[in-house]
Amino acid sequence: MRVIETNLPGVLRVIPDLFKDPRGFFMETYHAEKFKALGLPEIFLQDNHSRSGKGILRGLHFQKTRQQGKLVRVVAGSLFDVAVDIRQGSPTFGQWYGQVLTSENPEFIYIPEGFAHGFYSLEENTELVYKCTELYDPSDEGGILWSDPDIGIDWPGRTPTVSAKDALYPLLKELSAEHLPKI
Numbered sequence: 001m002r003v004i005e006t007n008l009p010g011v012l013r014v015i016p017d018l019f020k021d022p023r024g025f026f027m028e029t030y031h032a033e034k035f036k037a038l039g040l041p042e043i044f045l046q047d048n049h050s051r052s053g054k055g056i057l058r059g060l061h062f063q064k065t066r067q068q069g070k071l072v073r074v075v076a077g078s079l080f081d082v083a084v085d086i087r088q089g090s091p092t093f094g095q096w097y098g099q100v101l102t103s104e105n106p107e108f109i110y111i112p113e114g115f116a117h118g119f120y121s122l123e124e125n126t127e128l129v130y131k132c133t134e135l136y137d138p139s140d141e142g143g144i145l146w147s148d149p150d151i152g153i154d155w156p157g158r159t160p161t162v163s164a165k166d167a168l169y170p171l172l173k174e175l176s177a178e179h180l181p182k183i
Protein backbone atom coordinates (compact mmCIF):
# COMPACT_ATOMS: atom_id res chain seq x y z
CA MET A 1 0.00 0.00 0.00
CA ARG A 2 1.33 3.47 -0.89
CA VAL A 3 0.14 7.06 -1.10
CA ILE A 4 0.62 9.68 -3.79
CA GLU A 5 0.33 13.37 -2.97
CA THR A 6 -1.95 15.59 -5.06
CA ASN A 7 -1.96 19.31 -5.86
CA LEU A 8 -3.76 19.81 -2.54
CA PRO A 9 -1.49 19.11 0.45
CA GLY A 10 -3.23 16.54 2.62
CA VAL A 11 -5.42 15.08 -0.13
CA LEU A 12 -3.85 11.74 -0.91
CA ARG A 13 -4.31 9.06 -3.54
CA VAL A 14 -4.13 5.70 -1.78
CA ILE A 15 -2.95 2.78 -3.89
CA PRO A 16 -3.62 -0.56 -2.19
CA ASP A 17 -1.70 -3.75 -2.94
CA LEU A 18 -3.92 -5.73 -5.30
CA PHE A 19 -3.43 -9.51 -5.27
CA LYS A 20 -4.88 -11.08 -8.41
CA ASP A 21 -5.16 -14.77 -9.11
CA PRO A 22 -7.38 -16.99 -11.26
CA ARG A 23 -10.10 -16.71 -8.56
CA GLY A 24 -10.26 -12.91 -8.78
CA PHE A 25 -8.54 -10.42 -6.47
CA PHE A 26 -7.84 -9.53 -2.83
CA MET A 27 -6.80 -6.24 -1.24
CA GLU A 28 -6.63 -4.75 2.20
CA THR A 29 -8.89 -1.69 2.41
CA TYR A 30 -7.98 -0.62 5.95
CA HIS A 31 -4.92 -1.48 8.09
CA ALA A 32 -4.21 0.57 11.22
CA GLU A 33 -0.43 0.04 11.27
CA LYS A 34 0.06 0.59 7.53
CA PHE A 35 -2.23 3.62 7.63
CA LYS A 36 -0.22 5.12 10.50
CA ALA A 37 3.03 4.57 8.60
CA LEU A 38 1.53 6.28 5.53
CA GLY A 39 0.22 9.30 7.43
CA LEU A 40 -3.41 8.19 7.19
CA PRO A 41 -5.77 8.15 10.19
CA GLU A 42 -5.77 4.94 12.20
CA ILE A 43 -9.19 5.55 13.71
CA PHE A 44 -12.43 6.01 11.76
CA LEU A 45 -15.73 6.37 13.60
CA GLN A 46 -18.20 5.77 10.77
CA ASP A 47 -18.55 3.89 7.49
CA ASN A 48 -20.90 5.09 4.75
CA HIS A 49 -22.20 3.52 1.54
CA SER A 50 -24.18 5.30 -1.17
CA ARG A 51 -25.47 4.30 -4.62
CA SER A 52 -26.07 6.88 -7.33
CA GLY A 53 -27.51 6.83 -10.82
CA LYS A 54 -25.67 8.19 -13.84
CA GLY A 55 -25.42 11.99 -13.80
CA ILE A 56 -26.17 12.30 -10.09
CA LEU A 57 -24.03 14.87 -8.27
CA ARG A 58 -23.80 14.84 -4.46
CA GLY A 59 -22.05 17.74 -2.78
CA LEU A 60 -20.28 19.92 -1.98
CA HIS A 61 -20.66 18.88 1.65
CA PHE A 62 -18.76 19.39 4.89
CA GLN A 63 -19.37 19.51 8.62
CA LYS A 64 -18.70 22.92 10.15
CA THR A 65 -17.20 21.93 13.48
CA ARG A 66 -17.10 18.12 13.72
CA GLN A 67 -15.16 17.89 10.47
CA GLN A 68 -14.84 14.49 8.86
CA GLY A 69 -11.77 13.12 7.18
CA LYS A 70 -12.97 10.67 4.48
CA LEU A 71 -11.32 7.68 2.84
CA VAL A 72 -13.43 7.13 -0.26
CA ARG A 73 -13.48 4.27 -2.75
CA VAL A 74 -15.79 2.99 -5.46
CA VAL A 75 -17.05 -0.59 -5.32
CA ALA A 76 -19.35 -0.46 -8.37
CA GLY A 77 -19.41 1.79 -11.41
CA SER A 78 -17.36 4.98 -11.59
CA LEU A 79 -17.50 8.59 -10.51
CA PHE A 80 -15.56 11.84 -10.56
CA ASP A 81 -14.64 12.60 -6.95
CA VAL A 82 -13.74 16.11 -5.77
CA ALA A 83 -12.18 17.61 -2.66
CA VAL A 84 -12.18 21.39 -2.05
CA ASP A 85 -9.96 23.12 0.51
CA ILE A 86 -12.30 25.38 2.53
CA ARG A 87 -10.02 25.89 5.55
CA GLN A 88 -9.70 29.55 6.42
CA GLY A 89 -6.08 30.61 6.23
CA SER A 90 -5.03 27.73 4.00
CA PRO A 91 -2.63 28.65 1.18
CA THR A 92 -4.78 26.45 -1.10
CA PHE A 93 -8.13 27.87 0.13
CA GLY A 94 -10.79 27.48 -2.58
CA GLN A 95 -8.68 25.12 -4.66
CA TRP A 96 -9.94 21.68 -5.70
CA TYR A 97 -8.64 18.26 -6.61
CA GLY A 98 -10.65 15.79 -8.65
CA GLN A 99 -10.16 12.37 -10.16
CA VAL A 100 -12.13 9.47 -11.52
CA LEU A 101 -12.58 6.54 -9.15
CA THR A 102 -13.79 3.26 -10.61
CA SER A 103 -14.48 -0.23 -9.32
CA GLU A 104 -12.12 -1.49 -12.04
CA ASN A 105 -9.16 0.37 -10.49
CA PRO A 106 -8.84 -0.12 -6.72
CA GLU A 107 -7.54 3.36 -5.93
CA PHE A 108 -8.88 5.36 -2.95
CA ILE A 109 -8.73 9.07 -2.08
CA TYR A 110 -8.16 10.38 1.41
CA ILE A 111 -9.85 13.76 1.96
CA PRO A 112 -8.70 15.43 5.19
CA GLU A 113 -10.83 17.19 7.76
CA GLY A 114 -11.66 20.75 6.73
CA PHE A 115 -12.34 19.91 3.07
CA ALA A 116 -15.65 19.86 1.23
CA HIS A 117 -16.45 16.67 -0.69
CA GLY A 118 -18.61 15.94 -3.70
CA PHE A 119 -18.84 13.57 -6.63
CA TYR A 120 -20.50 13.14 -10.01
CA SER A 121 -21.62 9.61 -10.88
CA LEU A 122 -20.49 8.52 -14.35
CA GLU A 123 -22.52 5.29 -14.53
CA GLU A 124 -25.83 3.83 -13.32
CA ASN A 125 -25.66 2.11 -9.92
CA THR A 126 -22.33 3.60 -8.95
CA GLU A 127 -21.55 2.74 -5.33
CA LEU A 128 -19.25 4.71 -3.07
CA VAL A 129 -18.10 3.43 0.30
CA TYR A 130 -16.16 5.64 2.66
CA LYS A 131 -14.72 5.72 6.15
CA CYS A 132 -15.14 8.91 8.21
CA THR A 133 -12.94 10.12 11.07
CA GLU A 134 -15.88 11.81 12.80
CA LEU A 135 -19.56 10.99 13.28
CA TYR A 136 -22.30 12.50 11.17
CA ASP A 137 -24.07 15.40 12.85
CA PRO A 138 -27.06 16.69 10.86
CA SER A 139 -27.08 19.91 12.89
CA ASP A 140 -23.48 20.57 11.82
CA GLU A 141 -23.92 20.08 8.07
CA GLY A 142 -22.65 22.71 5.65
CA GLY A 143 -22.66 22.92 1.89
CA ILE A 144 -21.36 24.90 -1.06
CA LEU A 145 -23.01 25.11 -4.45
CA TRP A 146 -21.48 22.49 -6.76
CA SER A 147 -21.20 24.98 -9.62
CA ASP A 148 -19.50 27.76 -7.64
CA PRO A 149 -17.63 29.70 -10.38
CA ASP A 150 -14.92 30.86 -7.98
CA ILE A 151 -13.99 27.23 -7.29
CA GLY A 152 -14.47 26.30 -10.93
CA ILE A 153 -14.66 22.51 -10.69
CA ASP A 154 -14.42 20.88 -14.12
CA TRP A 155 -17.31 18.46 -13.60
CA PRO A 156 -17.81 15.80 -16.30
CA GLY A 157 -21.38 17.02 -16.89
CA ARG A 158 -22.89 20.49 -16.94
CA THR A 159 -26.47 19.53 -16.03
CA PRO A 160 -26.24 17.00 -13.20
CA THR A 161 -29.15 15.84 -11.10
CA VAL A 162 -28.80 17.21 -7.58
CA SER A 163 -30.98 17.08 -4.46
CA ALA A 164 -33.22 20.03 -3.64
CA LYS A 165 -30.96 20.68 -0.65
CA ASP A 166 -27.78 20.69 -2.74
CA ALA A 167 -29.32 23.03 -5.31
CA LEU A 168 -29.80 25.70 -2.65
CA TYR A 169 -26.34 25.76 -1.10
CA PRO A 170 -24.54 29.14 -1.13
CA LEU A 171 -21.33 30.11 -2.88
CA LEU A 172 -18.10 29.82 -0.90
CA LYS A 173 -17.73 33.61 -0.80
CA GLU A 174 -21.20 33.89 0.76
CA LEU A 175 -20.23 31.75 3.76
CA SER A 176 -19.28 33.65 6.90
CA ALA A 177 -16.15 32.76 8.84
CA GLU A 178 -17.92 30.84 11.60
CA HIS A 179 -19.29 28.43 9.00
CA LEU A 180 -15.89 27.48 7.64
CA PRO A 181 -13.22 25.24 9.16
CA LYS A 182 -9.92 26.79 10.18
CA ILE A 183 -6.59 25.39 9.09
Ligand SMILES: Cc1cn([C@H]2C[C@H](O)[C@@H](COP(=O)(O)OP(=O)(O)O[C@H]3O[C@H](C)C(=O)[C@H](O)[C@H]3O)O2)c(=O)[nH]c1=O
Binding pocket: 048, 050, 058, 059, 061, 062, 070, 117, 118, 119, 136, 163
Ligand atom coordinates in the same frame (compact mmCIF):
# COMPACT_ATOMS: atom_id res chain seq x y z
C1 LIG B 1 -24.32 11.77 5.31
C2 LIG B 1 -25.36 11.04 6.13
C3 LIG B 1 -26.70 11.07 5.81
N1 LIG B 1 -27.60 10.39 6.58
C4 LIG B 1 -29.02 10.43 6.18
C5 LIG B 1 -29.60 11.83 6.11
C6 LIG B 1 -30.61 11.73 4.98
O1 LIG B 1 -31.86 11.29 5.48
C7 LIG B 1 -30.06 10.65 4.06
C8 LIG B 1 -29.37 11.19 2.83
O2 LIG B 1 -28.44 12.18 3.28
P1 LIG B 1 -27.75 13.14 2.24
O3 LIG B 1 -28.74 13.59 1.21
O4 LIG B 1 -27.03 14.20 3.03
O5 LIG B 1 -26.70 12.16 1.54
P2 LIG B 1 -25.52 12.62 0.56
O6 LIG B 1 -26.01 13.67 -0.39
O7 LIG B 1 -24.96 11.36 0.01
O8 LIG B 1 -24.47 13.30 1.52
C9 LIG B 1 -23.15 12.83 1.60
O9 LIG B 1 -22.53 13.17 0.39
C10 LIG B 1 -21.27 13.78 0.43
C11 LIG B 1 -20.58 13.54 -0.89
C12 LIG B 1 -20.44 13.46 1.60
O10 LIG B 1 -19.21 13.39 1.56
C13 LIG B 1 -21.10 13.31 2.91
O11 LIG B 1 -20.79 12.06 3.53
C14 LIG B 1 -22.56 13.44 2.85
O12 LIG B 1 -22.87 14.82 2.90
O13 LIG B 1 -29.10 9.91 4.86
C15 LIG B 1 -27.23 9.66 7.68
O14 LIG B 1 -28.07 9.04 8.36
N2 LIG B 1 -25.91 9.62 8.02
C16 LIG B 1 -24.94 10.28 7.28
O15 LIG B 1 -23.73 10.20 7.62
